[in-house]
Amino acid sequence: xxxxxxxxxxxxxxxxxxxxxxxxxxxxxxxxxxxxxxxxxxxxxxxxxxxxxxxxxxxxxxxxxxxxxxxxxxxxxxxxxxxxxxxxxxxxxxxxxxxxxxxxxxxxxxxxxxxxxxxxxxxxxxxxxxxxxxxxxxxxxxxxxxxxxxxxxxxxxxxxxxxxxxxxxxxxxxxxxxxxxxxxxxxxxxxxxxxxxxxxxxxxxxxxxxxxxxxxxxxxxxxxxxxxxxxxxxxxxxxxxxxxxxxxxxxxxxxxxxxxxxxxxxxxxxxxxxxxxxxxxxxxxxxxxxxxxxxxxxxxxxxxxxxxxxxxxxxxxxxxxxxxxxxxxxxxxxxxxxxxxxxxxxxxxxxxxxxxxxxxxxxxxxxxxxxxxxxxxxxxxxxxxxxxxxxxxxxxxxxxxxxxxxxxxxxxxxxxxxxxxx
Amino acid sequence: xxxxxxxxxxxxxxxxxxxxxxxxxxxxxxxxxxxxxxxxxxxxxxxxxxxxxxxxxxxxxxxxxxxxxxxxxxxxxxxxxxxxxxxxxxxxxxxxxxxxxxxxxxxxxxxxxxxxxxxxxxxxxxxxxxxxxxxxxxxxxxxxxxxxxxxxxxxxxxxxxxxxxxxxxxxxxxxxxxxxxxxxxxxxxxxxxxxxxxxxxxxxxxxxxxxxxxxxxxxxxxxxxxxxxxxxxxxxxxxxxxxxxxxxxxx
Numbered sequence: 001x002x003x004x005x006x007x008x009x010x011x012x013x014x015x016x017x018x019x020x021x022x023x024x025x026x027x028x029x030x031x032x033x034x035x036x037x038x039x040x041x042x043x044x045x046x047x048x049x050x051x052x053x054x055x056x057x058x059x060x061x062x063x064x065x066x067x068x069x070x071x072x073x074x075x076x077x078x079x080x081x082x083x084x085x086x087x088x089x090x091x092x093x094x095x096x097x098x099x100x101x102x103x104x105x106x107x108x109x110x111x112x113x114x115x116x117x118x119x120x121x122x123x124x125x126x127x128x129x130x131x132x133x134x135x136x137x138x139x140x141x142x143x144x145x146x147x148x149x150x151x152x153x154x155x156x157x158x159x160x161x162x163x164x165x166x167x168x169x170x171x172x173x174x175x176x177x178x179x180x181x182x183x184x185x186x187x188x189x190x191x192x193x194x195x196x197x198x199x200x201x202x203x204x205x206x207x208x209x210x211x212x213x214x215x216x217x218x219x220x221x222x223x224x225x226x227x228x229x230x231x232x233x234x235x236x237x238x239x240x241x242x243x244x245x246x247x248x249x250x251x252x253x254x255x256x257x258x259x260x261x262x263x264x265x266x267x268x269x270x271x272x273x274x275x276x277x278x279x280x281x282x283x284x285x286x287x288x289x290x291x292x293x294x295x296x297x298x299x300x301x302x303x304x305x306x307x308x309x310x311x312x313x314x315x316x317x318x319x320x321x322x323x324x325x326x327x328x329x330x331x332x333x334x335x336x337x338x339x340x341x342x343x344x345x346x347x348x349x350x351x352x353x354x355x356x357x358x359x360x361x362x363x364x365x366x367x368x369x370x371x372x373x374x375x376x377x378x379x380x381x382x383x384x385x386x387x388x389x390x391x392x393x394x395x396x397x398x399x400x401x402x403x404x405x406x407x408x409x410x411x412x413x414x415x416x417x418x419x420x421x422x
Numbered sequence: 423x424x425x426x427x428x429x430x431x432x433x434x435x436x437x438x439x440x441x442x443x444x445x446x447x448x449x450x451x452x453x454x455x456x457x458x459x460x461x462x463x464x465x466x467x468x469x470x471x472x473x474x475x476x477x478x479x480x481x482x483x484x485x486x487x488x489x490x491x492x493x494x495x496x497x498x499x500x501x502x503x504x505x506x507x508x509x510x511x512x513x514x515x516x517x518x519x520x521x522x523x524x525x526x527x528x529x530x531x532x533x534x535x536x537x538x539x540x541x542x543x544x545x546x547x548x549x550x551x552x553x554x555x556x557x558x559x560x561x562x563x564x565x566x567x568x569x570x571x572x573x574x575x576x577x578x579x580x581x582x583x584x585x586x587x588x589x590x591x592x593x594x595x596x597x598x599x600x601x602x603x604x605x606x607x608x609x610x611x612x613x614x615x616x617x618x619x620x621x622x623x624x625x626x627x628x629x630x631x632x633x634x635x636x637x638x639x640x641x642x643x644x645x646x647x648x649x650x651x652x653x654x655x656x657x658x659x660x661x662x663x664x665x666x667x668x669x670x671x672x673x
Contacts, residue, residue, distance in 0.1 A: 371514050373475070374511070377472045377473070377496045378522075378526040378582060379497055379530045379533065381497045382495065382497060384525065388522070389517070395516045
């Protein structure tokens, strides 16, 4: 007799497994892709990760993912104006790429469904490890997205804005970008919508030698949406990546950042702001591998917590044994504005090399009363003074980006959040 | 304009009484100097006037234009015309100086029922005020007071005072940390604001500042009380003989 040692499936797990059966005939992919989908759904059948899985300790997905909506092919999502005027917009509406996209000099754009059908994306579909629930969920269901190839030496004048917009139901999207040697680009990843959707979105980026990319993730899902996202990047020799993450929405959010420096002289900057309100749960989890010598990184995360919001930042830096002369610094600062809110920070350094500079720090503070008094003593009423100080706390990270157009665009999103939640 | 009556106040945290029955009257148009040794309660008095929550008034009253201000919060006091130039102005990272000036000026205008300033008019006023204090506009592009030298911070305080046009100006040791040139610029800034409908409370350790900002009255604060009042000659007397004599007389 077979004994079932596995706990009973949650309604969410059952819904996902059933949905896979229903969707299978509609999912694009060659044999290799379909095999990876099968492996992925097997992983989900083993159960969503709980707090007993170390990387999910603060975000018990099995407990928190209570509802999985059905796919809704009739949902209508509309493209939105890009955050930087004049950007080339590549929209994914309700999980589908557009047939006609703007032509961009030095850039080739393909729909991801084509890459699934011809199987060329298959190697990128492997999950990161046995605890990679987002990777598995996305690999099982991904149907579309874009593949963007930026030619060697191309210097893009305007940003490319990749929009993933939902209108309810489920969407599983992948955005893959290759940046050629010496190319320069600003890429905006816009995650938004107006439905109670379950979204999985995986972005994969490869930076060639000497390439320079600023990638901005602007996540503004509505309060009822579940947003499970992953950003994976390889940074080549002397290449520079600045990743800016703004989390300003969603009911249940996990944004994973998995970055590897693969060439000497590679530099990575992570700047993040989490604006947390209402009864929500948001998690930013980073795993950074310094895999070769002479690479550098800094990570600064600023969090504003109001209402009953719960936030998590896990930052893990692995310095491989031969990755000498690594220089890595990580900081996570939280402004806690409510007694019912909470924020958990887990920095981890795993260092196997002996000639490195690595550090981390975390603070949790309230509004500085001296600062508040100073502003009020100039006639600014208490509410406005608090607003100014909270905005200042996060704006500092934005202003570091040093590109006036981008700074203004992000501050406009910040203002938008304060209008609704200030 | 300002009437402080039998004021008693203590630190909220530990209950230490700092102000112990202070009486002081300052008329419109008057420049009153407050002098006194360290720990006499000078800075505390300035904070209490501005409404800092770390201090609690246990007895007496502060009347401003005949009305008690004890129930007003710092913002209400500021919009009613009370201004404190801080001894140690706070550095506030992330708050752009120009943005702050605009918000503060418009909050005060709102309280007076006036329309917000148009941007060109705002810029014009800031430029004029900055020029009169020999301040570089580039400084004002930085976050509020961040990276300013001691002297620059004091100038920035006077700049704010000029722009906000308060009626009761409290200057807390504005001379500390200033070299002779800066002292002259700051004093000229203050003197230019002297007006029949405006009063000043100038808190200082030294006679030096009072050579530039000549007071109408001088009051010696000791152990939380005004123990002697006089005209500007009192300051000269203190400079020559120290506080010991005055304290001795009062004891």
